[in-house]
Amino acid sequence: MDKATSHPRGHGLRADSGLRRGLIFLAVVLVASLSGHWLATEGHYGAYVLLPTLVVISMALITQRTLEALLAGALSGFLLLSPTTAVQEMAVTGLTVMQDPTMGWIILVCGLLGSLIGLLQFARGTEAFSRSAGRYLTTRHGAMLGSTGLGALIFIDDYLNAMTVSAAMKRLFDKLKISRSMLAYIVDSTAAPICLLIPFSTWAIYLAGLLESNRVAESGQGFAYYLGLVPYLFYPWVALALVLLVALGVVPVLGRMKAAERGEEVRLDDDALAQPEETCTRRPPRLINFLLPVATLLLATWWFDIDALIGVGFALLVTLALYVAQDIAPLNRLFDELLAGFQQMLLPLGIVFAAFMLQSVNESLGLTETLIGWVEPLMRGAWLPGITFLVLAGLAFATGSFWGVYAIAFPIVIPLAQATDASLPLTLGAMISAGAFGSHACFFGDSTVLSARGCGITPMQHALTQLPYVLLAAGVSATLFFLLG
Numbered sequence: 001m002d003k004a005t006s007h008p009r010g011h012g013l014r015a016d017s018g019l020r021r022g023l024i025f026l027a028v029v030l031v032a033s034l035s036g037h038w039l040a041t042e043g044h045y046g047a048y049v050l051l052p053t054l055v056v057i058s059m060a061l062i063t064q065r066t067l068e069a070l071l072a073g074a075l076s077g078f079l080l081l082s083p084t085t086a087v088q089e090m091a092v093t094g095l096t097v098m099q100d101p102t103m104g105w106i107i108l109v110c111g112l113l114g115s116l117i118g119l120l121q122f123a124r125g126t127e128a129f130s131r132s133a134g135r136y137l138t139t140r141h142g143a144m145l146g147s148t149g150l151g152a153l154i155f156i157d158d159y160l161n162a163m164t165v166s167a168a169m170k171r172l173f174d175k176l177k178i179s180r181s182m183l184a185y186i187v188d189s190t191a192a193p194i195c196l197l198i199p200f201s202t203w204a205i206y207l208a209g210l211l212e213s214n215r216v217a218e219s220g221q222g223f224a225y226y227l228g229l230v231p232y233l234f235y236p237w238v239a240l241a242l243v244l245l246v247a248l249g250v251v252p253v254l255g256r257m258k259a260a261e262r263g264e265e266v267r268l269d270d271d272a273l274a275q276p277e278e279t280c281t282r283r284p285p286r287l288i289n290f291l292l293p294v295a296t297l298l299l300a301t302w303w304f305d306i307d308a309l310i311g312v313g314f315a316l317l318v319t320l321a322l323y324v325a326q327d328i329a330p331l332n333r334l335f336d337e338l339l340a341g342f343q344q345m346l347l348p349l350g351i352v353f354a355a356f357m358l359q360s361v362n363e364s365l366g367l368t369e370t371l372i373g374w375v376e377p378l379m380r381g382a383w384l385p386g387i388t389f390l391v392l393a394g395l396a397f398a399t400g401s402f403w404g405v406y407a408i409a410f411p412i413v414i415p416l417a418q419a420t421d422a423s424l425p426l427t428l429g430a431m432i433s434a435g436a437f438g439s440h441a442c443f444f445g446d447s448t449v450l451s452a453r454g455c456g457i458t459p460m461q462h463a464l465t466q467l468p469y470v471l472l473a474a475g476v477s478a479t480l481f482f483l484l485g
Contacts, residue, residue: 049365052077052358053398066444066459070354077361097356105309107349109159111342112312116293117167118341119319123328124280125290130171132287143176144186144247151190155198156301157308158191158447164294166454180267181260181465184455189243191447192439193236196432199226202306206403207432214410232429234477235436242473254468268456281328293319348453355400355444362399368408371395384422386482388413389430393474396438400445406435430481441470
């Protein structure tokens, strides 16, 4: 048994202690928020715009919990805006977020992906894939390289990538005694970065639209222009190269990953894995029960203009038909497993929901515009790509908004590049790379949360164990942007 899971009472006491410290910290935050509101002049909050973000990061480190930290950060922002109606505004914003089509799409896609993975596990499809892969990937290096390769193959969407690779490789990593934290790092490193480097993805489609709407590319030429930017996406390239070097053993295990590799990590699904016979069918594992659903998921997503919702819907229909045809279980039992899989995604969806609320309050405070305004005098000429990467990477990490940061920054930074004769492709590469860093590093970002959920660990554990590698990749990328600028 892992050291981290052998003393549940001790963990409970530490968790309670962390929550008590969090409550004390929250009281201090309330006072700071109220003072910030009173000191604000005509809706300008100055340095207080950083307060919600600082609250989230600080409270997450204190409590080691993500959802509570996000809610505390959002509450501090609403108190800054209006102390008397903060709770009411927070409730209204929560309702608005729930009504947003994007949030509805995320709930359906992530929930149904959880349902699909629940069915794959119940039918022992993931077990069959793990056994088949284990015949060829018999070493630590082989398993890590295999996971990286599988992540590169699923380049259509980062959500599909994170959930599918983690489900496929988790058992093999357990068998080879490789930590779940290492798997989560590999999965996260081949989510957004791969979607940007292989541009037949949701990320590339969105960015191509932004290039056209900001008149960088002519109408209908956004995708072609984006293809020319791929060599300038330094962070995705460096992050992918780094994960390969880690898999090969060239880069050693760093930071908290060392403890995870010694077995000192908390696994959210240890109890379920300890008794698989109670949760899975008694039918023998068959590889077709994994490969056909996953192939349907990817092909249907690609066929319907890279729409992951339609893709996962088709995959569920094919999976149910396949399992019923094999008489794996009655249809009502399969639906029970489908619903149970959806339920497993409630906490990750709650974190994404709270992150949307934080994004909303940061928009009301003008966080992005304020920070860009502070550094705009430095964003000139040769320095522009490097400064752009550092500032937008920090914003993406702090806010959990990646596509939102793109939408705000593109109209600001592109005219600056054109006015100062800075390299426009390099500056655009810096902006896009900053979003990739945020998606990779932010502990409440959707990709990080889904990678952690799929691997059976907490988002904070995943974020902290991969942090040295993320910072190393960011440092190398920033250096390249400054040197080539």
